[in-house]
Amino acid sequence: MPIVSASTGLHETLALLTSQLHPDANHKEDLVFLRDVFSEKSISYLMKIHEKLRQYEKYSPTPVLHSASCLAEDLAEELQSGALQEDERELLLLLSTPHLKAVLSAHDIVAQKKFDPVLPPLPEDLDDDFEEESVKIVRLVKNKEPLGATIRRDEVTGAVIVARIMRGGAADRSGLVHVGDELREVNGNLITHKRPEEISQILSQSQGSITLKIIPAVAEEDKLRESRAYLRALFDYTPFEDKATPCQEAGLPFRRGDILQVVSQEDATWWQAKKVGDCNLRAALIPSTQFQERPTLVIEIVSRPQNHHR
Known part of the structure; x- marks a missing residue:
């Protein structure tokens, strides 16, 4: 096997290792698998990126300036102030492209290390009633x-x-x-x-x-443990056709025979439920049994184990 020195790159070491994988009778499938994995271009690219990051850690380069976007804007403004030659016109067009602006903006964020989100300031003229x-x-x-x-x-x-x-x-x-x-x-x-x-x-x-x-509410209610009440729908329900629903986008459409798991009964009128077997983990609104006394709304309780928590 070739000698690998300390200066050999990781992707070069991987290539040398791949060249030495010769299938034999005992481990043919394993070696073929390893050779295929090591030969993937994506692995090679990742190794090269790893080496670049190691070089960055070694030399710790610092940005030449911290406001490349401002420099580009000043240059574009200067170019627009006079007659342009062909190369100047091309440069102005390049500085105006959204992709270059995004790259310069990302450069400035990294250079200035402004990684935290910028929250809007609180207004200074808050009402006296809400100062506390x-x-x-x-x-x-x-x-x-x-x-x-x-x-x-x-x-x-x-x-x-x-x-x-x-x-x-x-x-x-x-x-x-x-x-x-x-x-x-x-x-x-x-x-x-x-x-x-x-x-x-x-x-x-x-x-x-x-x-x-x-x-914030004066006293936030503790979250209730997930309910284990299951219902079988005995009718089709479309929230967008129900004018009584408080929010049609938050309603849960279902069809006759669907099994629903009720996860919250805090509201006496509108419960939160999920369809059993649905990959969507978000709950939605369904009319409670009390509210189902309206014509054609009936749901059958399938099971409701007592004192059972997840």
Whole structure:
């Protein structure tokens, strides 16, 4: 076998090792497998990346400047101030491309080591009535999934209150939003004077990160252990056809014969449930048995073991 020195790269060592794997009668399948794995281009690329990172740790290079984006903007502004030659016009076009701007922005973030998310500052003109209240700013990251929370208007105070947290949803997974919290702002916009339907639409249409300003509930309710109540549907249900549902996007559609697991019965009218066998871990709303007294809504209780916890 060839001699490997300390200066030999990891991917070079891997290539030398691969060349020495000759299948024999006793271990043919194992050696063929190892040779195929070591010959993969992706493995070679990973080894080269590993070596580059080791070199970085060894030499610890420092950035030449910490604001490449500002330099590029100043240069572009300078180029635009006068007549351009062909190469200057090409440079200006290059500096205007979104990909180069993104690369320079990433460079500045790494150079300045600004890795923590930037939260919006608290307003200086808070009402005197709320000076003693705790304000919590929550930033959640969600894709096309719903936020997993419903809201309601408090009939006495008029505040916008979190009414439900759907088990398994983005809000539930964060552990930062709780039933009873008062919602003040969404993405920096005051929502205290908006209707709950308008606020729900804003929440559902927000993509990527969503920032909430919340007044935490005085006493957050402890999360109940997951229920083990199972129901069999005796009818088809489509939330978008039910005008009584508090949030159609948060409803759970099901068909006659589906088995549903109820995970929360905190709300006497709308329970949270999941379809048994569904890969979706997020719970959704179904009408409770009390609310099923409306015509055509009937669900049969299949089983409900007593004193059984997961």
